[in-house]
Amino acid sequence: MAEVQATPQGVKQPKPFDAEQEIAKLWAKCQGAQDEIRRAFYSSRAAAIAAAGDDADANAIALNAWQFRGHDIAKSYFPRINLTKGSLAEQVGQLLVGSWRSQGAVVKLVKSENPDEVFVEWTRCPWPTAAKNYGAPMAEDVAGCDLMLQTAVADVALFIGRKINIETTKAIPRGEGKCVRRIWLEK
């Protein structure tokens, strides 16, 4: 075995470790990445609408984009679903919570007495703000988000062969202060 080398020469001695500074920098970068997700979505949306021409239905194109996102989100959920492990409604709800937390939302799972029903509650979501910043109509944001979630849940339902539903009972873009989605399994 080769002998272990001494401290490398000619390299500047690292500064003392400052945990607060490191965490602050990482956090800023995480938030930057979250913003980048929305920037990428809205710039792609704008490109698709521009490419479609003046006569195209911009709303339909945007909704299509949201639907694609729904399909893709579902794909990322398939390997995580496990019918042998607890409430399916809770698993789906928890997956949504995880997705949106990573995008910067303040969101939590609220269980009900019925194991086949859960609520996902968003008290803050960066997407309506992004819609505003990028000039997308708020109506599109509401409809797009609903369509995306319905698509994702429908794909999950198809994947595991169970009837799962999702409905929006409250929406931030409608001025209701928070988004609430009810997820439930049909018997």
Add this chain to the structure above:
Amino acid sequence: MTRTIFDWDYSQYPGAKKYPHVFSPIQIGDLIVPNRIKYAATEDNLNSHDGYVTDEDVAYIRARAKGVAGGICTMQGVYMDERRYGQGYVGQAAAWDDKFVPGLKRLADAIHEERAVANYQLMHCGRVGGVETPFCEGPSAMPQRLRLFKPVYEMSTEEVEISIQQHIDAARRGIEAGFDMMEISGIVGYLISNFLSAYTNRRTDRFGGDVYGRCTFMTDIIKGVRKEIGPDIPLIIRICAWEQLDDVGGNTQEESMIVYQEAEKAGVDSISVTVGWQESIVPVISRDIDFGSWLYQAERAKQHINIPVSMAYRLFHADMADKAIADGKIDYWENCRPQIADPLMPLKYLEGREEDIRWCVACNVCLARLFRDAPMTCYINPLCAHEHDPDYYPQAAKTKKTVWVVGGGPAGLECASIASERGHEVHVFEKRDKLGGTIIDAGLAPYNDDELYRFIEFNKAQCDKHGVEFHLGEEVTAEMIEDELPDTVVLATGSTVRKPTFFGGDRDNVITLSDALYETKPVGDNVVIWGNKKPAIGTALALAKRGKKVTLVGTERTVGKDINPSFRWRYNIFLRQNGVVSYNDCDVEQVMDGQAILVTYDGHRVPVKCDTVVLGERDPNPALEQAVQDNSIELYQIGDAVVPRGLSGATHDGYKTGLRI
């Protein structure tokens, strides 16, 4: 009325006495097969991309046919639809038209020339098919769990009926080509398994519904094929005894046994018992699964049906198969990967040449290659898929040379074995007192990694056979080379520990992998391993099993980048299960008392608890290179001495260099 294809008399062979059950005849349908060995089909991606059989595939199959010593040799499954939705592999053979019959006949003839029973296989790949089309087809448009596979198009009732007829037509072509047996593949996610499974079949027509309804596609094919090929051709089906899809609502094990009974009723003569799908989250055939783990499934199948059953999964050795047959758990022995690694494996058992068997290490690189549209290869058999190429076989050396192989690891031994077989005078120098190099250390990792050492034993036996002289405990020096002046020096000196590039690399608690594995230096409770490739992972798992809290830190973006993807997922799970945390795209910046500072690729710093740092990065060992060159001696460098890699790189380097000297 029974019949045989070829007569074999095993009475004079030692293997027949040692494994009397394996080398006894079996009746499948009306056919008497002289022994109980079957080479199970595997794709090899060696055929043309439009489905024609090639010289490469014929040579590949011929080698396996020779190996079964009169038993059954199965060709790779054919797809049978012109639209190519059934094609799951770019080099899969086709049988959707009579124009493919001459090519298929070449395969049957090759098998017959080796006096083996030629088995033909039908394989529509279903939801893992459509490799050249935008989507694949299945009973229901079920989304794919793995992004690797194409979106599924739901077949209409008419299309299902057409597919049944395509199976029947393709079966006829197999018989016209001269095959003796017919096999239908309904495993791992292929079309028949898609129809059988509650997970993928949501149809409401006569091909869906309860398990009996879901069997309709399979039983219609069996009945149709049986009618087409007649009663004399044995008909086998491969189906899952357990899909391992409980987490997504797949068939229960009880339903699978109903499937078996329906297949028997429909007219098959034998069932090959399999376990798991490609979409299963449970491992089935990787090295970490103990030998014989799935035999209970075959035994269960035998309790439900009255026709012979066979099994392949993790049943690598003749003694296991012989006992399983004797115990009534299986009727005959299938093997696939062991004959990819050594096509002649069963024949060597028969001839009493077990020391000559090149053992499969269950790494699954063969599968990983196929899924990525690459031709078949084998981790430890460099000749695999090159059987057609005369340049890949050892030829007698034109000039006999004195060859010094420096290093008795896998690369050196493989090279020594081949060079000596060609007639060179070969000396292997190993500074340790044991052969094996890094494989000795690798074998200390858990999850059956000790199986890797069988490769060293194999090569040692080959070297002994060809008169290689071993110099154990002897380190070659520049002076020795200058004094003795061998004709050729092969530097198989392996790797060296990469010198630390972080601050504190000279501390006493910074130790090597070998120090950690053999505990020749103290190992604290909190260990940081510098490196995130295979040697680091194996050491991390070994230390974690000893109760250490281990953190892997490596500059590769993913952990285990040097492990093939069909096995890497297993290591990811092992790491998680053993609480090993992995920082990828990271480096160690500084080691201090009780902690190490890590730095991400973009400069963020993370402190982790650390009592010991283990150096798990490697560099090529350049030792003796200059000395050899200074003396104008023919020089080769192989294995980790060129670039630190795994056993496969070492073996392939060693083999090819052994051919070249």
